Amino acid sequence: MIKKIFNEFEKKIETLKRLEKELKSLDSEGFESEVEALKSKLKRPDKIPEIEKGIAELKRKVYDKSAEAIEIAVVPEVAPAPKNAYGVVIGIGKYKDEGIPALKYAKEDAIEIYNILTDPKYGGFPRENVKLLLDEQATLTEIKSAMGTFLARNAGENDMVCIYFAGHGSPELDPTGKADDKLEKFIVPYDAKKDDLFGYGLSMDVIREILDKRIESKRAVFFIDSCYSGEAGGRTFSRPDVAARNITISEKFLEQLSGEGRIIITASKPDELSLETDELKHGIFTYYLAEGLKGKADLNGDGVVTVDELYSYVYEQVTKKARQLGGGQHPLKKGTIVGEIPLTRCETEEMMRIKKLNLNASRLFDEGEYEEALAIWSEVLRIDEENAEALAGIGESKKKIEEMKVILREKQRRLLDLHNRGLPAKEYDEAMILLKKNPRAYTELERNIVEYIEKLLKGDISIDVYVDTLKLIKENYKRDN
Structure with missing residues (x-):
């Protein structure tokens, strides 16, 4: 009992040391008073949950501040888990119109995201619930059908919806002048015509109408790995009449595309390039998006990647990589949600260790080595005191050990009787x-x-x-x- 208390105390001391390091790293971020308030609690092990919560809030403020994005309204508790999950994943690397530049990795980007979403280890989306449209499959009609019919007919208000697009985005002069930058923005489908995006492209107005009027989900996330600057070298192009005007593209269309229960995360600001690189063999936004979904964005180490965590991770990594490549790329997040949206599950180092220990304990239990199994499951509880598998295993092991003791005592009694005879x-x-x-x-x-x-x-x-x-x-x- 004393050893258990000592181990728990030692574990709390290590946690406090880790939290102290994290607070030191936040000293220079402009939140001195909040940091000092949390530091004053470092001598109190019972304040660990309060300190961890405070650090998580400060980290979110730091990332939101650096991202220059609309602050997301989040209630403290996690949103209810979606009953079902649906997705549409689109990747277009080559276009029917030869005048539209090919993209080297857009198709591969989409395949990577599709694989992560449908992998039981990560997203767990049933494959039949996710539409994958690549190159010639991603026509204007098929994209509209996937978003406006497939998702509309299947995804309910409490279901998770994830839409991903990798391909060209492009601006076109808006003759009505409704947009504040006088430009209409389009996602470019496979069968688009470079000189007639109004007739053959998918406008943001149409996408907004689909999201507003046809998709009921209040758990919708839309990832867009394209850009709208019209400059050469990224996932965008434009007609000469647009390029000649040298217009700064407004972010307002992204704000209009987002909404309550809907998050839009784009690869870059509208007037920046969304870059591809041979080094990563992906667009840099999607590369870090994929890495984040597979676990690197699990900032609090709880085995779940949420939208907020993912954006924070992707923003930091993409901006850093873009600087290394000599460019500027700043992902944007727009929208409001109630609670946090969990996107993927992942195994932390601690979780993988627990999984390995549980497997070893189960094997030993099956082999009748109940004492050894009990010892390993007890080790699991020192890491995770609420681990259900270990708790059940300990109970069964103790039961078997007692049964073996009863059997041994009976054999000893019979041996003594034989000795007397x-x-x-x-x-x-x-x-x-x-x-x-x-x-x-x-x-x-x-x-x-x-x-x-x-x-x-x-x-x-x-x-x-x-x-x-x-x-x-x-x-x-x-x-x-």
């Missing part, structure tokens, strides 16, 4: 020692002896036969060895 002291003592010994430690000779001990205890052989057989077994063993 004539079993020699030497053979009696030997049998008592072997019954207490772990069977895994038996030598070949001891295994043979135990086989006849069991026969003696069951009454299958007499004391005389047992003694004579034992003598013969030992003589043969001595001769052969």
Whole structure:
């Protein structure tokens, strides 16, 4: 009991040291008063949950501040888990119109995101619930059908919806002048015509109408790996009449695309390029999006990647990588949600260790090594005191150990009775020692002896036969060895 209390105390001290380091790293971020308030609680192990919550809130403020994004309204509790999950994943690397530049990795980007979403280890979306449209499959009609019909007919208000697009985005002059930058923005489908995006492109107005009027989900996330600057070198292009005007593209269309229960995360600001690189063999936004979904964005280490965590991770990594490549790329997040949206599950190092320990304990339990299994499951509880598998395993192990003790006591009682009826002291003592010994430690000779001990205890052989057989077994063993 004392050892358990000491271990728990030691674990809390290590946690406080880790939290102190995290607070030091936040000192220079402009939140001095909040940091000092949390530091004052570092001598109180009972304040660990409060400190962790405070650090998580400060980290979110730091990322939101650096991202220059609309602050998301989040209530403290996590949103209810979606009943079902649906998705549409689109990747277009080559276009029917040869005047539209090809993209080297857009198709591969979409395949990577699709694989993560449908992998039981990560997203767990049923494959039949996710539409994958690649290159020539991603026509204007098919994209509208996937978003406006497939999602509309299947995804309910409490269901998770994830839409991903990798391909060209493009601006076109808006003759009505409704947009504040006088430009209409389009997602470019496979069969688009470069000189007629209004007729053959998918406008943001149409997408907004689909999201507003046809998709009921209040758990919708839309990832867009394209850009709208019209500059060469990224996932965008434009007609000469647009490029000649040198217009700064407004973010307002992204704000209009987002809404309550809907998050839009784009690869870059509208007037920046969304870059691809041969080094990563992906667009840099999608590369870090994928890495984040697979676990690197699990900032609090709870085994779940949420939208907020993912954006924070992606923003930091993409901006850093873009600087290394000599460019500027700043992902944007727009929208409001109630609660946090969990996107994927992942295994932290601690979770993988627990999983390995549980597997080893289960194997030992199946082999009848209940003491060893109990020891390993007890180790799991020192890491995660609420681990259900370990708690159940400990209960079953203790039960089996007690059963084995009862069986051993009965065998010892019967041996004593046999001793009183004539079993020699030497053979009696030997049998008592072997019954207490772990069977895994038996030598070949001891295994043979135990086989006849069991026969003696069951009454299958007499004391005389047992003694004579034992003598013969030992003589043969001595001769052969």
